[in-house]
Amino acid sequence: MTIRPRRSVLYMPGSNARALDKAKTLATDAVILDLEDSVAPDAKEVARAQVVAAVTAGGFGSREVVIRINGLAGPWGRADLAAAGAAAPDAILIPKVSTAADVFEAGAILDALGVPERVAIWAMFETPLAVLNAGAIAAARHETAGRRLTVMVLGTNDLAKETRARFVPGRAPMLPWLAIALAAARAHGLEVIDGVYNNLSDAEGYRLECEQGRDLGMDGKTLIHPNQLAVANEVFSPTAEEVAQGEKIIAAFALPENALKAVISLDGRMVERLHAEMAERTVAIARAIAAIGA
The missing domain is CATH 3.20.20.60 (Phosphoenolpyruvate-binding domains)
Incomplete structure (x- = not known):
């Protein structure tokens, strides 16, 4: 979608x-x-x-x-x-x-x-x-x-x-x-x-x-x-901090050692794969907003 x-x-x-x-x-x-x-x-x-x-x-x-x-x-x-x-x-x-x-x-x-x-x-x-x-x-x-x-x-x-x-x-x-x-x-x-x-x-x-x-x-x-x-x-726009954190979560789950994991540790807290899915939407909407501005 x-x-x-x-x-x-x-x-x-x-x-x-x-x-x-x-x-x-x-x-x-x-x-x-x-x-x-x-x-x-x-x-x-x-x-x-x-x-x-x-x-x-x-x-x-x-x-x-x-x-x-x-x-x-x-x-x-x-x-x-x-x-x-x-x-x-x-x-x-x-x-x-x-x-x-x-x-x-x-x-x-x-x-x-x-x-x-x-x-x-x-x-x-x-x-x-x-x-x-x-x-x-x-x-x-x-x-x-x-x-x-x-x-x-x-x-x-x-x-x-x-x-x-x-x-x-x-x-x-x-x-x-x-x-x-x-x-x-x-x-x-x-x-x-x-x-x-x-x-x-x-x-x-x-x-x-x-x-x-x-x-x-x-x-x-x-x-x-x-x-x-x-x-x-x-x-209704994601903040810069939210986008940066989202990109960090996405990158962490993209690492080969995390590819099959449902939960990882990131910056001292537990992050589930559902958080990665939420992060993907946050980043995607931020990019779509940036495209409008461009």
């Missing part, structure tokens, strides 16, 4: 043509061109046309390009999905995925339309039913119609709305749901992107939440403003 940094995933409203152009210049690993929450009902069709034109024109460089459509059960979703499929972005984000059937439906439509295999499906995890069905949703990627599923995106605002949980520092009410989503995703080889932080004036709280998401195991964070990019890119 190709390692791709997703430290920062920035939402940009599809109805704002200037924002779509600006997305091509920002230091974000991925951009979500949004047709759903950030677009008013009377602007849906204009937004769809603008987003398709922007994706078709290209110019996003190394940034991963994702289109978030409206729900398939609503009046715009199917037309959104067909248009997004024709534009062939890197991925299409399906909102309010609550069962595996939602993934299968989107996948079957894309297949019927002949959309290239490289166009992935990302799934929004934002309803109580999604929490209860997390394992089945993530496992959908093993079925033919769900094979495009690669990423799960936490929709914490909608989770709060649907559950009536309060936003409090530390997100204690949501931690069980975040952990469930993360465990389900990892069990089936999916990436996980944390939800947004709403208070743009609270820099300290935002950094703490980025660090919390990183420590939980998230791959990155969805963002609502370009001012949030620098912190997300910093927090």
